[in-house]
Structures are given as structure tokens and as C-alpha cells.
Amino acid sequence: MTVTSFHKMHGLGNDFVIIDARLAAVEMTAPRAHAIADRRTGIGCDQLILLEPSNTADVRMRIFNADGGEVEACGNATRCVATLLGTPAQIETKGGILETRPQDNSATVFLNPPAFEWEFIPLAMPMDTMDMPVGWETLERPMAVNVGNPHVIFFVPDTDSVDLERLGPIIETDPLFPEKINVNVATIVDSQNIRLRVWERGVGLTLACGTGACATAVAAIRSGQAASPVTIHLPGGELRIGWQEGGPIEMEGPSTHVFTGQADWSAFG
Numbered sequence: 001m002t003v004t005s006f007h008k009m010h011g012l013g014n015d016f017v018i019i020d021a022r023l024a025a026v027e028m029t030a031p032r033a034h035a036i037a038d039r040r041t042g043i044g045c046d047q048l049i050l051l052e053p054s055n056t057a058d059v060r061m062r063i064f065n066a067d068g069g070e071v072e073a074c075g076n077a078t079r080c081v082a083t084l085l086g087t088p089a090q091i092e093t094k095g096g097i098l099e100t101r102p103q104d105n106s107a108t109v110f111l112n113p114p115a116f117e118w119e120f121i122p123l124a125m126p127m128d129t130m131d132m133p134v135g136w137e138t139l140e141r142p143m144a145v146n147v148g149n150p151h152v153i154f155f156v157p158d159t160d161s162v163d164l165e166r167l168g169p170i171i172e173t174d175p176l177f178p179e180k181i182n183v184n185v186a187t188i189v190d191s192q193n194i195r196l197r198v199w200e201r202g203v204g205l206t207l208a209c210g211t212g213a214c215a216t217a218v219a220a221i222r223s224g225q226a227a228s229p230v231t232i233h234l235p236g237g238e239l240r241i242g243w244q245e246g247g248p249i250e251m252e253g254p255s256t257h258v259f260t261g262q263a264d265w266s267a268f269g
């Protein structure tokens, strides 16, 4: 039995189990990550984060969704890891190397410039990602942006009137998205404020999604519906996003440490 410590943290209610495996390796598999994330029988979280040594940055951050799938990016967890590290750092993810700056109980993360080409979202067929000629019931003509991970954004008159719990999984698993997709429904309040709800790939409805906020701000700025910086209002709170065409995305928002615990990971399969 090998007992190691972990941190429970959250960014605007999007919560994480963070295991620091830089000194003592922890073997992680999809079934094990899924078991740890289970809120009834495991520790419970939206994403499991594994910190490992990196050859190219200060630390390597691996991200597992609650369903066990390993993914490229997680904005809220990156702010939490930046806060844990305590000093400006470069964090290696599957989606690229990210610059981070911690402040008091918050952090700024610089995501790499977004991609808009259909093959980089990725989509199953060529189309204009700024005005996609597709729809699912009342949700029509989304934009698609890859900010390290893939997102579609639907701008709607009222995010609260969308049945995202029902439509989210249908869109997430549509064959148009060969790697599945994170589904954002957004309402423009004014040129610097947007309301957002997110159905996260591999998780479901969450209180906040950092990369969803970045993708939505980028889509709104690029289509002339908003001007940088933009405040994104999520069910769990607010994030501030800055972006200029061709540049990195700057995300600033809270990161909260909940508790430090101990676990024997082999007990999770």
C-alpha cells in the first residue's frame, strides 16, 4: 500500500483532485481516474490532475475528465496548479506549454493563440468555423474554437432557457466532432460582459469552465460582438479574459484550496 497526499481545489466551483507525483510516480489509468472522480464512491471531482516532472517546462500537468478520458487543457485547474506552485511558472500540458502567474487566491494563465481551422478543432468535414451551417433543435450556427481543447459556442438570447442537460450530450457526441466537443451556450449582455453555461466533454454540466470562457470570449471578440477584455459570468462566478487577434489568451480568476488529504490510489482499481 502506497499512501500519497493530494489537494482538493476548485476554480469557481469546477473542482479537482490534484496529485503531486513529481517526486513519487503515481500510475494513472482511465478506470482509476474515473473511480477517483466518482462523487458517490470515490473522492469526487470534475477533473483529476496529475503533476509530473517535465523536460520542457517547470512541471507537466496531466488532465483526466471525470469519465477517465485524458484531455489537453483545463483552464480552471491550471489556475489552481499555478496557485499551488506559488511562483510564475511554465506548465506543460497536452495542449501546449502555458505561462502562469499566481496572485493571492487567484492566478493569471496565458493560453496559446487559438486555432480556427476546421481540421484543428477538429471537425469531421470542412466548413466555416465562424458560422457553422449546422444545428441541433433550437441551437444553430455555432462557432468552433480550439484553445488547447475543442469548443463550440452557441450565442443565444437567454442561456438559462436552453435545456443544456439534454442537448449537451447529443452535441458532445455528434459524429461531426471526431474527438467529441465542449458545448458552450452564451448570451451577450454588452460588449464587455457575457453570460455562459457549459456542458463539458467527459463531465457534463459544470459550475465553470475556464477554457470555455476563453473560447467564448475569443468567438465573441472575433465576430465583433464583444471587445477585449471581457468578463465571463458563469454559474460559479466570473473570469476576465483578454485577447487580441493572433495573440495568446489571458485568463484571470480565482483558485481556491479546499483541503489536503491522503489516499492509497491502488484502492481505486
Ligand SMILES: N[C@@H](CCC[C@H](N)C(=O)O)C(=O)O
Pocket (backbone or CB within 6 Å): 014, 046, 047, 065, 071, 072, 073, 074, 075, 076, 077, 149, 150, 182, 200, 201, 202, 203, 206, 208, 209, 210, 211, 212
Ligand atoms: N474544466 C475545464 C475543462 C476540462 C476539460 C474539458 N472537459 C475537455 O474535455 O476538454 C476548464 O476549466 O477549462
